[in-house]
Amino acid sequence: MHIQNQPQSRRKYDADFKAEVLKMLANGQTAAYIANALGISENIIYRWKSIDQGGKKVLVQQGDLALENQQLKDRVRQLETEREILKKALSIFSRQT
Template identity: 75%
Template sequence: MQQPGKAKTRRKYDADFKNEVIKMLTNGQTAAYISKALGISENLIYRWKNQNQGVKKANGEQHGLALENQQLKDRVR
């Protein structure tokens, strides 16, 4: 329980730590196990997973757009 007068501080995690947690999750370990082992919440793990999937999707869309753009340029030539 939090003591009166003390503000709870937020912990910050670097990208490498987040990527390792996501790797653990994709390797078959459960979010419950990871959260207990590392002392982080399951919700945080799922948030990082969803953010990572969004980044991958955005990168894939950018690659697809770049490829389509190059094909159109080739066609115009």
């Protein structure tokens, strides 16, 4: 048996299909799930997403990341303080008289 190598033709997707895929992605479904469900490549979904954002990958500014990181650290510190207060209150109220 001799199998000939035939070049694979590229599938073309219309704008409505692409928009629907991007909508699914925006609604929280993973690219892997969408790709598996629709029988398309995960990479093409990421490519469409990149093109949809103006042809450029949107990069988050380092300052924005630093600000968010500091806010999260402050929140963790606040929650740790609240937890310590609750631990102390629990030990005070649970003492045997």
